Amino acid sequence: MTTLNSNIPQGNLADKWTTYKSTCKLVNPSNKRKLDIIVVGTGLAGASAAASLGELGYNVKAFCYQDSPRRAHSIAAQGGINAAKNYQNDGDSVYRLFYDTIKGGDYRSREANVYRLAEVSNGIIDQCVAQGVPFARDYGGLLDNRSFGGAQVSRTFYARGQTGQQLLLGAYSTLSRQINKGTVKLYNRRDMLDVVVVDGKARGIIVRNLVTGEIEKHFGHAVVLATGGYGNAYFLSTNAMGSNATPLWRAYKKGAFFSNACFTQIHPTCIPVHGDFQSKLTLMSESLRNDGRIWVPKKLEDVAKLRKRDIKPSDIPEEDRDYYLERRYPAFGNLVPRDVASRAAKERCDAGFGVSHSGLAVFLDFKESIARLGKNVIEERYGNLFQMYEQIINENPYETPMMIYPAVHYTMGGIWVDYDLMTTIPGLFAIGECNFSDHGANRLGASALMQGLADGYFVLPYTISNYLSSEIHTKRIPTDAPEFVQAEKSINEQLAKLMNIKGKQSVDTIHKKFGKIMWEYCGMGRTEEGLKKGLSLVPDIKKEFWTDLFIPGEMNEFNPELEKASRLIDFIELGELMMRDALQRRESCGGHFREEMQTEDGEAKRDDENFAFVSAWEFKGDDNEPQLHKEQLNFEVAKPSQRSYK
Amino acid sequence: MDLTLKIWRQKNSSSKGKFETYKVNDVSPDSSFFEMLDTLNQQIIEKGNDPVAFDHDCREGICGTCSLYINGRPHGPKRGITTCQLHMRSFKNGDTIVIEPWRAKPFPLVKDLIVDRSALDLIIQAGGYVSVNTGGIPDANAIPIPKMNADLAMDAASCIGCGACVASCANASAMLFVGAKVSQLALLPQGKIEAANRVQKMVAEMDHLGFGNCSNTYACEAECPKEIKVTNIARMNRQFMKAKVCAEKHEAASFGG
Numbered sequence: 080m081t082t083l084n085s086n087i088p089q090g091n092l093a094d095k096w097t098t099y100k101s102t103c104k105l106v107n108p109s110n111k112r113k114l115d116i117i118v119v120g121t122g123l124a125g126a127s128a129a130a131s132l133g134e135l136g137y138n139v140k141a142f143c144y145q146d147s148p149r150r151a152h153s154i155a156a157q158g159g160i161n162a163a164k165n166y167q168n169d170g171d172s173v174y175r176l177f178y179d180t181i182k183g184g185d186y187r188s189r190e191a192n193v194y195r196l197a198e199v200s201n202g203i204i205d206q207c208v209a210q211g212v213p214f215a216r217d218y219g220g221l222l223d224n225r226s227f228g229g230a231q232v233s234r235t236f237y238a239r240g241q242t243g244q245q246l247l248l249g250a251y252s253t254l255s256r257q258i259n260k261g262t263v264k265l266y267n268r269r270d271m272l273d274v275v276v277v278d279g280k281a282r283g284i285i286v287r288n289l290v291t292g293e294i295e296k297h298f299g300h301a302v303v304l305a306t307g308g309y310g311n312a313y314f315l316s317t318n319a320m321g322s323n324a325t326p327l328w329r330a331y332k333k334g335a336f337f338s339n340a341c342f343t344q345i346h347p348t349c350i351p352v353h354g355d356f357q358s359k360l361t362l363m364s365e366s367l368r369n370d371g372r373i374w375v376p377k378k379l380e381d382v383a384k385l386r387k388r389d390i391k392p393s394d395i396p397e398e399d400r401d402y403y404l405e406r407r408y409p410a411f412g413n414l415v416p417r418d419v420a421s422r423a424a425k426e427r428c429d430a431g432f433g434v435s436h437s438g439l440a441v442f443l444d445f446k447e448s449i450a451r452l453g454k455n456v457i458e459e460r461y462g463n464l465f466q467m468y469e470q471i472i473n474e475n476p477y478e479t480p481m482m483i484y485p486a487v488h489y490t491m492g493g494i495w496v497d498y499d500l501m502t503t504i505p506g507l508f509a510i511g512e513c514n515f516s517d518h519g520a521n522r523l524g525a526s527a528l529m530q531g532l533a534d535g536y537f538v539l540p541y542t543i544s545n546y547l548s549s550e551i552h553t554k555r556i557p558t559d560a561p562e563f564v565q566a567e568k569s570i571n572e573q574l575a576k577l578m579n580i581k582g583k584q585s586v587d588t589i590h591k592k593f594g595k596i597m598w599e600y601c602g603m604g605r606t607e608e609g610l611k612k613g614l615s616l617v618p619d620i621k622k623e624f625w626t627d628l629f630i631p632g633e634m635n636e637f638n639p640e641l642e643k644a645s646r647l648i649d650f651i652e653l654g655e656l657m658m659r660d661a662l663q664r665r666e667s668c669g670g671h672f673r674e675e676m677q678t679e680d681g682e683a684k685r686d687d688e689n690f691a692f693v694s695a696w697e698f699k700g701d702d703n704e705p706q707l708h709k710e711q712l713n714f715e716v717a718k719p720s721q722r723s724y725k
Numbered sequence: 726m727d728l729t730l731k732i733w734r735q736k737n738s739s740s741k742g743k744f745e746t747y748k749v750n751d752v753s754p755d756s757s758f759f760e761m762l763d764t765l766n767q768q769i770i771e772k773g774n775d776p777v778a779f780d781h782d783c784r785e786g787i788c789g790t791c792s793l794y795i796n797g798r799p800h801g802p803k804r805g806i807t808t809c810q811l812h813m814r815s816f817k818n819g820d821t822i823v824i825e826p827w828r829a830k831p832f833p834l835v836k837d838l839i840v841d842r843s844a845l846d847l848i849i850q851a852g853g854y855v856s857v858n859t860g861g862i863p864d865a866n867a868i869p870i871p872k873m874n875a876d877l878a879m880d881a882a883s884c885i886g887c888g889a890c891v892a893s894c895a896n897a898s899a900m901l902f903v904g905a906k907v908s909q910l911a912l913l914p915q916g917k918i919e920a921a922n923r924v925q926k927m928v929a930e931m932d933h934l935g936f937g938n939c940s941n942t943y944a945c946e947a948e949c950p951k952e953i954k955v956t957n958i959a960r961m962n963r964q965f966m967k968a969k970v971c972a973e974k975h976e977a978a979s980f981g982g
Binding site for chain 2: 471
């Protein structure tokens with residue numbers, strides 16, 4: 080049986096990574112040339128890893144489902160990236176970034192991993208500047224910072240409201256350089272459909288060429304998953320349409336444990352849902368909370384008039400506005416962490432104070448900061464976001480407050496990895512959003528970009544050599560080996576089975592139904608009763624899928640409906656695990672709010688005695704329940720305390 | 726809203742394509758253009774037919790995956806946005822909308838409205854980067870950069886690589902795309918060292934891939950969803966001339982000679 084060993088190095092927290100780097104095993108340059116590494120995904124984590132491994136001299140194969148590696152959804156991250164540079168002289172340090180991240184994650188992540196993340200954060204900024212990433216600067220020519228939720232220092236570096244784009248294009252450019260040099264070979268428009276395991280080790284992947292429909296087999300001495308999060312299980316989320324959980328789910332079914340599946344981040348500032356035809360939700364960067372104030376009316380009669388459009392938001396006098404975050408959390412105000420801000424919005428809307436026609440929206444108001452700083456400053460900081468908002472809602476946020484509501488955004492859960500970022504399948508690594516590692520039960524703003532690039536540029540290149548040093552005698556395994564042939568055969572059978580359902584409903588129809596179940600029972604507030612109800616509905620959805628789905632076209636051609644169907648069944652199965660995970664976690668922590676477990680004033684009530692662990696689920700076959708393993712979390716430095724932002 | 730759509734359908738690059746006409750009714754003016762196409766595809770699938778293939782991913786105007794000529798204009802009738810940000814309130818009830826793929830020789834057709842834009846990746850691979858490896862980098866504040874240069878570099882770096890500039894150009898020129906990358910890096914001290922080499926390699930690759938030349942119609946700037954300025958083309962031309970004329974001198978300068 081697989082046992083969970085996190086392989087955390089001995090020694091003081093602050094010395095662990097330094098010790099690891101000086102003592103881990105290395106691969107000499109002439110052997111690196113003989114080793115093949117597969118990297119799946121070309122977002123911040125995947126592109127930075129593939130490029131860095133190529134620079135080191137390994138043979139890298141990079142895969143993405145998009146037409147170009149530059150389009151991975153990291154590109155849509157807006158607000159910024161954290162680093163402990165302390166350029167603002169406001170008291171920041173590696174320790175403080177570590178502490179804020181552990182606390183922000185509600186003490187459900189590993190100290191050693193998070194400390195390492197904070198430690199390498201500064202190098203990321205240096206690296207990106209050297210690549211030509213045009214971060215915002217002051218008039219003296221030095222880098223500018225902004226503040227973000229959950230921190231009292233300004234440590235966030237940004238490039239207007241397009242930080243993710245600029246960082247990804249930086250990583251993409253270094254990746255392109257390696258492609259040009261021939262150390263990385265790019266395979267675009269490929270969906271990874273399976274991991275190939277030979278003698279207990281990950282040795283390759285099966286992919287579908289999305290243009291020709293051809294199934295391809297690829298060998299690697301190691302396989303790295305950098306495939307992002309699984310928020311699209313909810314159908315509506317801020318993820319890209321193509322973002323999917325299939326590589327993770329197939330790895331899980333091959334023996335990789337899945338951790339903290341229920342930890343999803345519902346982001347507080349998104350454009351509200353406006354109709355059944357809606358295909359996705361759009362995020363408005365959290366950085367807007369630096370200058371915007373969140374409120375709803377104090378009086379229900381004002382709410383009623385607003386909804387009927389009898390009055391405008393500006394008609395409501397100051398004394399009749401409830402700036403509820405400032406009221407409830409005076410120390411952090413509008414800059415409380417995302418989970419806290421989302422729940423507070425839900426609480427007001429549930430109490431009937433939602434300001435839109437649907438009742439599911441609150442105001443984010445810039446009137447005061449425009450008066451204080453001038454329209455130009457606001458435009459420089461957030462111009463592209465304001466424009467994006469106006470396109471979608473057809474209202475000018477310089478003149479009337481934005482309407483926002485929480486939406487599914489990021490998944491803290493993911494594949495279990497040890498300190499080396501290796502999963503429970505030897506030779507299979509998981510980096511970036513797709514692992515569970517650094518954000519605990521709630522991710523702080525501007526930390527996802529930091530983690531993706533930390534893993535790809537600075538962590539994996541060391542830890543993967545530690546593994547590959549013992550693989551230098553392994554000859555390349557030909558892809559006609561029985562394990563490859565068997566994996567290919569079973570993928571072909573699965574695809575044929577999907578094509579042969581020949582029912583009536585489209586993929587989206589079933590996905591929307593399933594998404595509603597997920598949002599209703601595994602969304603911002605979760606209860607034992609609700610989760611059981613949600614779980615009881617899954618068999619019917621699965622049955623609907625396997626009997627009434629319709630996929631037009633053929634298997635061996637460009638077929639977007641087949642792609643979506645293959646992803647949807649994995650979302651349904653993963654959604655079931657998310658609800659199962661949420662059910663077992665009888666505590667409220669971070670993004671996981673169990674309504675039974677709250678303090679008298681409605682704050683999350685964590686249970687460190689019984690739940691200070693990482694859940695790690697082991698697949699036991701399609702007809703059996705998965706087995707829960709627990710990795711106990713030990714806090715030696717950052718002692719858990721009640722998380723208070725008051 | 727009730728609409729008539731004329732859409733280019735083509736099974737793959739080797740088959741012959743043609744326009745098909747479709748009707749969609751009860752479209753909400755608040756839905757996006759792609760949500761309208763989703764509705765159409767839902768109708769097509771319900772009838773058991775093959776839905777219209779189109780490229781899309783982030784649906785928030787930043788990934789650059791989406792394309793489409795809509796009524797003869799790349800990314801539709803509004804300035805400064807991508808197709809995925811276009812909303813149906815920009816059309817009128819009863820309108821007929823013509824939808825075609827990008828047409829440019831270096832962008833071969835894949836299916837229906839999808840084209841292959843790998844050529845743009847190849848141009849970046851030829852030199853659109855600063856040659857630094859991971860690690861061993863001096864502190865990010867070691868080299869101050871004038872705010873104006875950083876801002877101009879950021880304007881150029883906003884390019885999303887969608888290819889609208891190529892699609893809008895009578896010569897299928899990629900000069901705005903290349904100019905934006907050359908400018909971004911030439912404006913920053915980190916990129917200056919390789920500037921001469923970079924511009925020559927990227928321009929050579931662009932020519933090699935069959936993109937045409939610029940004839941100053943400025944259609945690219947008008948249609949660019951990120952409103953990248955043609956001044957970037959001028960900057961690239963200056964860089965290119967400088968590289969050709971003072972190649973040796975530049976080499977010497979960059980190596981301290």
